[in-house]
Amino acid sequence: MPSVSVVIACYNAADTLGIQLEALARQTYRGDWDVIISDNGSTDHSRLVAQRYESRLPNLQIVDSSGTAGAGHARNIAAQHSEADFLAFCDADDEVADDWLETMTVALERNPFVAGRFESRKLNSERVLRSRPLQQSTGLQESPFGPGLPHAGAGNMGVQREIFLTAGGFDQAVGTLEDTDLCWRIQLAGTPLIFAPDAVVHVRLRTSFSKMWRQGWSYGHAAALLERRYGNKPIASVTAVTTSLAVIKAAEEAEIQPAQGKVGSALKLMRENPSPGAMLWAVGWHVGHRAMKGDELPALPMLTSGQENRLSQAG
Numbered sequence: 001m002p003s004v005s006v007v008i009a010c011y012n013a014a015d016t017l018g019i020q021l022e023a024l025a026r027q028t029y030r031g032d033w034d035v036i037i038s039d040n041g042s043t044d045h046s047r048l049v050a051q052r053y054e055s056r057l058p059n060l061q062i063v064d065s066s067g068t069a070g071a072g073h074a075r076n077i078a079a080q081h082s083e084a085d086f087l088a089f090c091d092a093d094d095e096v097a098d099d100w101l102e103t104m105t106v107a108l109e110r111n112p113f114v115a116g117r118f119e120s121r122k123l124n125s126e127r128v129l130r131s132r133p134l135q136q137s138t139g140l141q142e143s144p145f146g147p148g149l150p151h152a153g154a155g156n157m158g159v160q161r162e163i164f165l166t167a168g169g170f171d172q173a174v175g176t177l178e179d180t181d182l183c184w185r186i187q188l189a190g191t192p193l194i195f196a197p198d199a200v201v202h203v204r205l206r207t208s209f210s211k212m213w214r215q216g217w218s219y220g221h222a223a224a225l226l227e228r229r230y231g232n233k234p235i236a237s238v239t240a241v242t243t244s245l246a247v248i249k250a251a252e253e254a255e256i257q258p259a260q261g262k263v264g265s266a267l268k269l270m271r272e273n274p275s276p277g278a279m280l281w282a283v284g285w286h287v288g289h290r291a292m293k294g295d296e297l298p299a300l301p302m303l304t305s306g307q308e309n310r311l312s313q314a315g
Contacts, residue, residue: 001030005033005078007089010050011069016092020095025053027099035061036061037062039066040070070178075089079165090156097201104116113187113194117198118136147184150187154170167185
């Protein structure tokens, strides 16, 4: 049976990390696997929580990734410490299903790049669910711009380790949407992304208005950076109904006529985001998308002729 490294990026996750590690301790997979927790500079008791599971999880490693802030960097450091055939990514504030690793590995044996299903009801209240229900519950995520390829969240993703390393791992310059960027780069290099609905992760959404705002801002800012890398259509509106770039409605669906003016734009935003949390997330996205317009994101590294053709055809 193939070997698998479960990779968890961790930053000040003491309140939730134990729930995730408890779920991993219940896994039904009987092959060779280990857990790599990449501590991105936590100042709480995250490391202590992880150490409590050293006797219950196979080959638990805690590695230091505090040199650069960001989940992408943390995951890259963990991947460098792995010697496994496959990498299976999950997050420190979620909870994997008991058969997650088994179903993820089965999917990876058939396809070297897969993404599992997000489930949102177990860990979130009805109030929180109204603020931002998840995509990737019935299929892969989509975006109205970019190379015309699907993508997925790194909180439930598996990939052959050599493919991940060859792609250069996560680009930490992208920020929040480094998982979207990785998905597109791997697919442009010729490896398709396949949806594995049986590999389930229970996702925990942001609960406070301030965290919803900050997350919306970071998604909007990262979306603006990716538009520069991959190309884009003009975007007139955003709703907080999905987890990633699919949060943006296609321009033809979201176009606001000039005659509507600012009042019409505000009313449209309110109709699309009926709860306070959804409104804050959406407004945060707009502010982040417009911020720091001088930021530059490097072009795709080492584009082959085949990748260039795929990008031009998608455009």
